[in-house]
Amino acid sequence: MNGGEELNLIECRGLTKSYGGSKVVNGIDLEVPEGSIFGFLGPNGSGKTTTIRMILGLISPTSGEIRVFGEEIPKKIESVLPKVGAVVEGPGLYPSLSPRRYLERMANHSRYSRPKDQRNPDISAALARVGLDKVADRRSKALSLGMKQRLSLANALLFPRQLLILDEPTNGMDPQGIVEMRELITELASEGSTIFISSHILFEIEQLCSHVAVVQHGNLLFQGELDSLRAQMPTRVSVKTSDNARVALLLSEQFGAVVASNSSTGESDAIQVDPSVVAPEVVAKAVIGAGFELYELHQERPTLEEAFVSLTGARSDVY
Amino acid sequence: MYIEELRFIFFRRRTAISFFVLGAIALLLGIVVATFGNGRGGGGGNPFLDQISHNGVFLGVSAITTAQIVIIPLVISVAAGEAFAQEAAYGTLRYLLISPISRLRLLVVKALALSTYAFAAIIFMATVGLIVGAILFPVGNVTTLSGTTVSYIDGVARLYGVALVEILSVMSIVGLGIMASTLTDSAIGAASISFGIVVILEILNNIPQLVHFAPLMLSNYFSASNDIFRSPIVYSNVLKDLYEQLGWMAVTYLVSWARLSTKDITS
Incomplete structure (x- = not known):
């Protein structure tokens, strides 16, 4: 951290795992900076969970290198x-x-891996934090999937952690649970934990993350700050006028700049213009100058979902 | 961790059922002998069965020597087969390992706790036999297999001696169960593998052509417990049993560790 050098809590180099010749994870390089909320994105079966298991030492890589907190x-x-x-x-x-007994068991078994002052965690507090205090003494098989997810999260939060690795943590949760989970993650991040969260549900990540990595078929397609992912995407200028069809024709004649136009069906549709070819104010002048009325003109940022789709080229297997 | 694992094993229903089964065998044996007498089979393999109606101490002994071929190996295989396979099936193995507890530590803790379970189960069976025997049959000086007479207290001590020899004899089965448990993610599969190996070895042990390999067969020294009721007590077979058990434990735990230390936890 000296000299402004960012510390990466997780670093992978050429991480590969193959099963019987097929590469589930194929040469992934990951850098998860300290203090980030890092979204690890990919369709189902893209190698996210295998990568996470390797980072946690549950399965051994076929090749490549992993460092967590700088340790091999x-x-x-x-x-x-x-x-x-x-x-x-x-x-x-x-x-x-x-749930109470489950957390007790996990704490008891990991007892000797921790310093003395951390050996007796506050189990009730951990359960309360994820909203399970009312079912703390019920048998786990009577819990809903969402409650089980919460219990799993309580287990992850049982001790003070510098790094949280959450693999699809909102799976099976109701919308209320997802909102709470998001609040909890924001809270944990503000307390100083670095959070590595995998998901295939994009809107969750979009609202939370500072950094993202996108994987598909075991290959890393992108990693970096979320904003730089969006910046890679072409932004568009969306124009609505009194006569979209004719304006589209006009603009493409004058600038060749029309990206797409669905003006045939009526006013509500918009013309898309590529701002790198023609600036928005030039479009505005051209429209008004030609005697059309300009209803709306705005620059659109691509959503994470669009960025994702443009990277993976696959929409259908995302959700 | 050891205490936690004990708590985990002893506070589940399956364990209670296994204790119930072992206790029921001693109880049933007592009731049958009390109702129908010793029977006239004579000459059978079990030298203690005929003695039950003469002295209650022999009920506990007979219960153990009767159950040692099938029921005890089965009960222990079931319990030990769960060690890792059940955790894997529940998905708790990965959470234990990242909690974290090292794989070696987990193996040692499970082996110790399951050995303790085997110890408790067999002592329990002996004790049920002792109590039921004392209620249903005469209590008094005990005639040994050598024909001498020892005090009742001495007889009771020898009953627990038999139990201890039996506990020694099942240490390899605990190892077998744990080994099988590291090879599969199905607890019932692991129990079947473990019990299957015990049964196969028992069969091989009875094939005359294989007599030279008999010392390797798990069940070969099961009858060492008989020697506890000789006068004086003969320890040579117990000692051989000990060596055999140590050998089997070494093999099964080495295989377990080899498997566990390199295993990809994908469950």
Whole structure:
């Protein structure tokens, strides 16, 4: 961190995992800066969970290098994991144990990996934080999937963590739960935790993340700040006029700049103009100068979903 | 961690059921002998069965020696087979490992806790046998297999001696169950593998052509417990049993560790 150098809490180089010849994860380079909320995006089956399991030392890479907190994984995994809280591929619970007893068991078994003052976590507080205090003594098999997810999250938050790795944490949650989860993640980030969150539900990530990585078929397509992903996308200027069809014709004659126009069906549609070819104010002058009325003109930022689709070229398997 | 694992094993219904089954065997055996007498089979493999109606101490002994071929290996295979396979099936293995607990530590904790379970189960069976035997049959000086007579207290001590030899004899089955449990994500599959190996070894042990390999068969020294009721007590077979058990434990735990330390946890 000296000299303004950003510390990467997770660093992967050429990370590869193959099963019987097919590469599930194919040479991924990841850099998760300290203090970021890092969205790890990809369609189902793109290698997100396999990558996360390798980072946590659950499976060993076929090749490549992983460092977490600068320590080599899986060699130094035991010194790293006490600082990491994680939800991996959904909850894993004992059907007959209550949430309280589950957290007790996890805390008891990891007891000797922590400093003395951290050996007796406040289980009630952890349960209350995720809203499970009322079902703390119920058998886990009686919980809904959303509640099980919350319990899994409570487990990740049982101890103070510098890094949280959350693999699809909102799976099975109702909208209310998703909102709460988002608030919780923001809160945790403001407390100083770095958060690495995987998801295939894009709008969740868009509202939370400072950084994103996009994977598909085990390949990394993009990583960096969310804004730089958007900046890679062409922005558009959307124009609505009294006669879109004729204006579109006019603009393409004058500038060759019309991206798309669906003006045939009526006023509500807009003409899309590429601002790198013609500036918005020039469009405005041209429209008014030709005697049309200008109803609306605005520059559109691409959404994460559009950026995602343009990267993966696949919309259907995203949701 | 060891306490946690004990708590985990002992506070589940399956464990209660297994204790119930083992206790029921001692109880049933007592009731049958009390109702129908010793029977006239004679000459059978179990030298203690005929003695039950003479002295209650032999009920506990007979219960153990009767159950040692099938029921005890089965109960222990089921419990030990769950060790890793059940955790994997629940998806809790990954959460335990990242909680974190090292794989080696988890193996040691599970092995110790399951050995404790085996210890408790067999002591429980002996104790149920002792109590039921004392209620249904005469209590008094005990005639040993060598024909000498020892005090009742001495007899009770020897009953627990038999239990201890049996506990020693199942340590390899605990190891087998744990080993099988690291090979599959299905607890019932692991229990079947473990129990299947025990049964196969018992069969091989009874094939005359394989007599030279008999010392390797798990069940070969099960009858060492008989020697506890000789006078004086003969320890040579118990000692051989100990060596055999240590050998099997070494093999099964080494395989378990080899498997567990390199396994990709994808469950």
